[in-house]
Amino acid sequence: xxxxxxxxxxxxxxxxxxxxxxxxxxxxxxxxxxxxxxxxxxxxxxxxxxxxxxxxxxxxxxxxxxxxxxxxxxxxxxxxxxxxxxxxxxxxxxxxxxxxxxxxxxxxxxxxxxxxxxxxxxxxxxxxxxxxxxxxxxxxxxxxxxxxxxxxxxxxxxxxxxxxxxxxxxxxxxxxxxxxxxxxxxxxxxxxxxxxxxxxxxxxxxxxxxxxxxxxxxxxxxxxxxxxxxxxxxxxxxxxxxxxxxxxxxxxxxxxxxxxxxxxxxxxxxxxxxxxxxxxxxxxxxxxxxxxxxxxxxxxxxxxxxxxxxxxxxxxxxxxxxxxxxxxxxxx
Numbered sequence: 606x607x608x609x610x611x612x613x614x615x616x617x618x619x620x621x622x623x624x625x626x627x628x629x630x631x632x633x634x635x636x637x638x639x640x641x642x643x644x645x646x647x648x649x650x651x652x653x654x655x656x657x658x659x660x661x662x663x664x665x666x667x668x669x670x671x672x673x674x675x676x677x678x679x680x681x682x683x684x685x686x687x688x689x690x691x692x693x694x695x696x697x698x699x700x701x702x703x704x705x706x707x708x709x710x711x712x713x714x715x716x717x718x719x720x721x722x723x724x725x726x727x728x729x730x731x732x733x734x735x736x737x738x739x740x741x742x743x744x745x746x747x748x749x750x751x752x753x754x755x756x757x758x759x760x761x762x763x764x765x766x767x768x769x770x771x772x773x774x775x776x777x778x779x780x781x782x783x784x785x786x787x788x789x790x791x792x793x794x795x796x797x798x799x800x801x802x803x804x805x806x807x808x809x810x811x812x813x814x815x816x817x818x819x820x821x822x823x824x825x826x827x828x829x830x831x832x833x834x835x836x837x838x839x840x841x842x843x844x845x846x847x848x849x850x851x852x853x854x855x856x857x858x859x860x861x862x863x864x865x866x867x868x869x870x871x872x873x874x875x876x877x878x879x880x881x882x883x884x885x886x887x888x889x890x891x892x893x894x895x896x897x898x899x900x901x902x903x904x905x906x907x908x909x910x911x912x913x914x915x916x917x918x919x920x921x922x923x924x925x926x927x928x929x930x931x932x933x934x935x936x937x
Contacts, residue, residue: 611743616643617710619675620738623668626731627680629721635666635682636689637723642715643707645696646673646771648851650715651681652824653694653701660687662826662848666726670771670854676709681717682726691718729853762895763902765868768861770884784859785932792840795855796830799847826851860909863927865889867906870923 613619629637642650647670655662664684671677683689693707695714707714744752781802786794797809800819808814812834820828826848833843844852869890872878876892883889895901906920907913915921928934 611748612739612741613672613674614742615710616674616676618740618742619672621671621675621677621679622736622738623671623677623679624733624736625680626668626733627682627723627725627727629723631722633685633722633724635684635723635726636687636719637721638681638683638689639678639718639720640667640681640715641676641678641709641718642671643676643709644674644713645715647671647677647679648854649673651850653715654681654717656825657694657701657703658687658692663850665850666728666731667850668727668732669729672769672771680720680727680732682723685722689717689719692716729850729857758891758893762892762898765872765889765891767865767868767889772861773858773884782859782862783855787855788933792844796840796844862887863931863933864906864908866927867920867924870927871906871920874919874923 625637627637640647640650647667651662651665651667654660654665660683664687666682667679669679671679693704693714693716694701695704695707695712696702704714707716741748741752781798783795783798786792786798797806800815801809808818812831816828816831816835819831823831826846830843830846833846834840865887869888872890872892873880876896877894878890878892880888880890904917904920905913905915907915907924915924
């Protein structure tokens with residue numbers, strides 16, 4: 606059995622603690638709220654909070670997404686206009702209910718706990734870092750040898766810091782990005798991708814049937830989106846019914862995918878490497894030896910936009926190649 610089948614076997618095998626950038630105080634315009642969850646994605650928890658506590662999703666600030674299949678702690682900001690107290694919720698018979706506590710090792714749920722107040726909302730990327738605790742099970746001798754060999758490589762050369770799977774929660778149906786349709790101005794395609802990924806749907810355009818079919822599993826804002834289509838809204842106007850922080854995730858998913866591709870191609874072009882499987886049949890590559898480690902440590906790979914142009918000629922060539930492959934054109 607391969608190593609990636611031996612990690613994250615249980616939620617408690619992967620513990621993530623967010624290191625906040627904001628310090629709680631007695632007074633402020635926003636509550637700073639700790640969100641502890643297990644077996645729930647950040648976005649799903651936020652949607653439940655929004656629905657059950659009657660807080661508009663756009664009013665909830667957060668610094669980043671945390672893994673679903675894990676026990677994670679992160680922070681939210683919520684305007685003080687909304688009363689916040691310690692609350693827990695868990696999923697029982699496909700329904701979210703309020704409960705006194707959650708057994709994070711066995712139950713699917715989350716808890717909210719206010720830790721004070723701050724004067725500004727959290728925004729994406731607004732954190733010092735994350736602290737990880739990882740448990741590996743059934744660690745046989747051959748895997749221990751491989752582990753320590755790879756650990757020595759990390760000690761000598763560092764670790765390629767790819768974006769992890771939680772960045773791609775909005776990628777439905779494997780390898781389909783909503784943003785790719787938006788870049789072409791194809792809002793109808795973006796909506797189809799959002800609801801069905803690359804799957805074909807013979808009743809697309811029959812909004813009443815779409816609503817009837819999907820509504821039991823939809824969030825309220827998704828229902829509002831389809832109702833808008835039923836009223837005759839254009840695909841573009843209906844798409845904008847999605848909360849801003851949800852729409853931002855489409856951008857971040859595609860941009861993060863491109864960044865991973867830049868790094869993977871750069872490693873493969875310069876160093877001995879090993880390619881390993883990732884989600885959606887994608888691949889990540891890790892170097893086995895680095896002959897210019899100090900140079901690599903200082904290498905800056907642009908995340909998005911074209912204002913920052915790297916000096917590394919190979920990196921420039923790779924970025925141009927990847928952008929061409931995925932139909933990215935620089936506007937003038």
